[in-house]
Amino acid sequence: MEHPLAALPSVHEILRDPAFRAACGDLADPFRTRLVRRAVDSHRQALLEDPEERHEPGPLFSSILDQCIREAEALQTPSPRRVVNGTGVLIHTNLGRAPLGALVEALNESDLGGYTDLEWDPESQERGNRDLRLQRQLQLLTGAEAALVVNNCAAALMLALNTLASNKQVLVSRSELVEIGGSFRVPAIMEASGCRLREVGTTNKTNLRDFEEHVVPGSSVLLKVHQSNFVQRGFVERVSIDEMVALGRRLGVPVIEDNGSGLIANQYAALLQDEPRVLDSLDRGVDIVCCSADKLFGSIQAGILLGTAEHIEAMRRNPLYRVLRLDKVRLALLDRTLKLYLAGDAGSLPLWRLFHASLDELEARIAQLRLPKSGTRWLSVRSTPLQGRLGGGSNPEAVFESLGLELRHRELSAEALKRRFATRPVPIVGYVQQGCFYLDLRTCFPEDLPELQRALDELGGTGDALE
Structure with missing residues (x-):
């Protein structure tokens, strides 16, 4: 054989x-x-x-x-590569969360191709600190005593807990022990930080007495975690930030809040009224607030820590900070974002431009497309009202008006059509609902329209038979 x-x-x-x-x-x-x-x-x-x-x-x-x-x-394919987002989800974790748009121009403005003053002080001619400029910007923007920036919000929480609560018990409501994207869970982050988790209350109801019964002055930290990706209704009770801060002040116990989504500005529509504001937590006296920079803050992946100078300085001296700090590329992009905030121009960030686009603007985008007519492989391609979502663990129940395309093909099912769009050289990501394939134009940029047009033309043409 x-x-x-x-x-x-x-x-x-x-x-x-x-x-x-x-x-x-x-x-x-x-x-x-x-x-x-x-x-x-x-x-x-x-x-x-x-x-x-x-x-x-x-x-x-x-x-x-x-x-x-x-x-x-x-x-040979660039990575990460461009994707056309037709899902209607503005902060799509799988597609890179907040889009950066013109923020990347900061890479040229900062002359990152050569040597930089990343950690060099021209006054002293000695080694400087890479994040002090960002701290000054964040202090001015938020009113916080001090600030620090690390790799992401999970890293920010880990650094805060490792610095302030190592070998101490951290009290947190059972209803706030959430799982975030990629199966990472808050309890696992807490365990890795070296603190001792103490769950208080029940899944649906936690009151101040639950914290008071277990807190130990000098060896406890109070933690509040934003339930960013789910909502509890009905027979529920939560401890407010004001109550936790008052308890912390009375017993001399630090209060940390994992804000998550990073909403800074207060003027972004009624849709966000239920979303916790970073500035509100600082104003109420939370010692340390952690948040993401690539969600409602609208920038790069980073974790922002805001709070008292004493606690932030302790985190800066923690050896773990060196492991979690940002590189020069992300520092430059975050610097550009903060400049927009300080100029009162945060609304020009790509995330907020997409969010605030009117239905008339979305209609204008669709009008630029040559929608297929009869005689092609398309059964129908028509404009239709849709509902967009914020995504990224922000207001999971909130939806808002949008506009897009409903696509039906003569030879391909909705799922097959979705796959054909997604496997193009420039992937176009939509969704299937009730047997139809949809593309939401709110999350598509004007420069995406030629790519959409090519896909419509190719899938409606009279070339080789589609499998």
């Missing part, structure tokens, strides 16, 4: 194939070889694990070649 590995092609056969060579682009020869060798080795292992299964040389060669071509092309 022929040995099961006899059908396996050699590495050199794949390397010499014209299709593979074309897919490799600028990939250097040593890495082409390594890519192919890994693919051949994986197939060799599969053959050894199932020696009874017969393989013909031709199909096996094609299978390995296709795998190598896909991997080579993936290596």
Whole structure:
């Protein structure tokens, strides 16, 4: 009987194939070889694990070649790559949360291509501090005594707890032990920070007495976590920020709030009335407020810490801060965002421009598209009212008026249509509802319209049959 590995092609056969060579682009020869060798080795292992299964040389060669071509092309594709967001979700975690738009121009303005004064003080000619400029901006913006910026909000909470509550008990309501994106849970973050979690109250009702019964002056910290991605209604009770701050002041216990969404400005529509404001928490006397910069703050991924100078300085001296601090690229982008806030121009951030776009503006975007007519593969493509959402763990029940396209195809189901849009060179992400595929134009930028037009034309054309 022929040995099961006899059908396996050699590495050199794949390397010499014209299709593979074309897919490799600028990939250097040593890495082409390594890519192919890994693919051949994986197939060799599969053959050894199932020696009874017969393989013909031709199909096996094609299978390995296709795998190598896909991997080579993936290596040549920029990452992360552009995606057209037609979901109507403004802060879409899977699509990068808040869009940056013109903020990236800050990379050129800051001359990041060369050397920078990241940690150099021209006055003293000595080493400086990379985040003091951001601290001054955040102090002016929020009125906080001090500020610090780290990698994300989970990192901000971990740094705060590790600094202020290591080996101490942290009291938090059971109803606020939330799970955030990617299956990360607040209790796991607390455990990693070195504190001792003390759950108080019940799932639906927590009152001040629950905290008072367990708090120990000098060895406790009070924590409040925003229920950002779910809502409790009915027979529920929560302890307010004012009550927690009063208890903390009375017993000399720090109060930390995980605000989450990072809403700074107070003028952003009635839709956000239920969303906690960072400034309100600071005004009420919370010692440390943690929030995200890439949600309702409208900027890059970062975690912002605001609060008393004593606590912030302690965090800055914590060795963990060095692990969690921002690099020069994100510092430049956040600096640009803060300049817009301080100029009173936060509404020009891409997130808020999309949020405030009127229905007339959305109609104008649709009017720029040549919607398919009869005689194409499209059964119907029509403008329709839709409902947008904030996303990103902000006001999970809140929806607002939007406008978009309802698409029905003669040959493709709604799910198949969704996949065809999503697997384009520039993915277009929509959603399926009640057997139709929808694209919400609120979350599409004007520069996305040509890409939408190409997709409509190609899927409605008279070329090769669609599978």
